[in-house]
Amino acid sequence: MTASAGVIPDREIARMAAGGEIAAARLVEPGQIQPASLDLRLGTEAWRVRASFLPGAAPLAERLGEFGMHRIDLGPGAVLEKGCVYVVPLQESLALPGDVSAVANAKSSTGRLDLFTRLITDRGTEFDRIAAGYAGPLYAEISPRSFSVLVRPGMRLNQVRFRRGDATLDDAALAALDAAEGLVDGEAHIAGGLGFSVDLRPEAGGIAGWRAKPHAGLIDLDRIGWYDPHDFWEPVSARGGRIILDPGAFYILVSREAVHVPPDYAAEMAPYLAMVGEFRVHYAGFFDPGFGHAAAGGKGARGVLEVRCHEAPFALDHGQVVGRLVYERMAGRPEKLYGEGLGSNYQGQGLKLAKHFRAA
Numbered sequence: 260m261t262a263s264a265g266v267i268p269d270r271e272i273a274r275m276a277a278g279g280e281i282a283a284a285r286l287v288e289p290g291q292i293q294p295a296s297l298d299l300r301l302g303t304e305a306w307r308v309r310a311s312f313l314p315g316a317a318p319l320a321e322r323l324g325e326f327g328m329h330r331i332d333l334g335p336g337a338v339l340e341k342g343c344v345y346v347v348p349l350q351e352s353l354a355l356p357g358d359v360s361a362v363a364n365a366k367s368s369t370g371r372l373d374l375f376t377r378l379i380t381d382r383g384t385e386f387d388r389i390a391a392g393y394a395g396p397l398y399a400e401i402s403p404r405s406f407s408v409l410v411r412p413g414m415r416l417n418q419v420r421f422r423r424g425d426a427t428l429d430d431a432a433l434a435a436l437d438a439a440e441g442l443v444d445g446e447a448h449i450a451g452g453l454g455f456s457v458d459l460r461p462e463a464g465g466i467a468g469w470r471a472k473p474h475a476g477l478i479d480l481d482r483i484g485w486y487d488p489h490d491f492w493e494p495v496s497a498r499g500g501r502i503i504l505d506p507g508a509f510y511i512l513v514s515r516e517a518v519h520v521p522p523d524y525a526a527e528m529a530p531y532l533a534m535v536g537e538f539r540v541h542y543a544g545f546f547d548p549g550f551g552h553a554a555a556g557g558k559g560a561r562g563v564l565e566v567r568c569h570e571a572p573f574a575l576d577h578g579q580v581v582g583r584l585v586y587e588r589m590a591g592r593p594e595k596l597y598g599e600g601l602g603s604n605y606q607g608q609g610l611k612l613a614k615h616f617r618a619a
Contacts, residue, residue, distance in 0.1 A: 264424030265590035266525045284350045294547040294593035295525040298415040302348040305331040318381045341407045347399045354394040361389035363419045370565045371613035373405035373509045376416045405471035409479040426588035444517045452583030458515040459497035459577035467497035468512040488619045500577030504568035513610040517559030519551035526584045549596025
């Protein structure tokens, strides 16, 4: 029997772990398996490197001799300094079947901390992409942008999604799904995915977003609901529904639309076309089956936008389209949906900082 094309669900990820297609220094824990992805765990050591790099034709361990500056023991906890680049071997390794590829992304909380995290494979020529049939170790490149962070072995900063074939919905299929499900609370703008725009007209008394402070303190990633947001962030107001993005600054904003992902689908938030402005939106892009969906107790959820402006100041207006959601079919319905007994932090979210901060 031919296996179904699409994003591989939780129960099959568990089978891959049991069968050795996903291996680990310590057994894969049930809590790592999400409805359509696997959380990856930091290993016991890190290397400070002088530059980001891709291994190319060589194993990554050989390239560390060229780029590595010093080794860091993560065992007792170690600080990864803002503005530096690190490579961390992950506890998981892969031996994928020839028809299964994978893509990685930062977890939501990682992206909301401006903790730039990418996956690297041996002899890899792209970040965050794992070729079908890949067999070998996995590494995380970590570069804290706004805040220095304290990390320990076993922490989960990025995740990987496995897929068989290509089950991406084209615009016609996405329009049909929207007609059946009502993917967004309003008119659907479909062009290379489901378009979403920025909300810069908050309710009376509300703020439009947050901007990372340039000289904030250290964040221990094990501390949940611990930090005062005002020690790390400045509230952003939007006069007349507009803000001016400063080059190099990092913002947390929110989409105007509330969206959901039906149980038989997964979605990924992709940056909008570069021609609409010199900024990037959303570094953590996986939306699991059930996100914002009634089947998982949701009533729609807005997308949190992690925004960094690049070359020049840029005026961002309320309702401006800034990104798109690309939907894919699942290879099977997951046993658990996002938010359904998983302790999901962002079901039904609005403008929300990472889980490490107390409610503002």
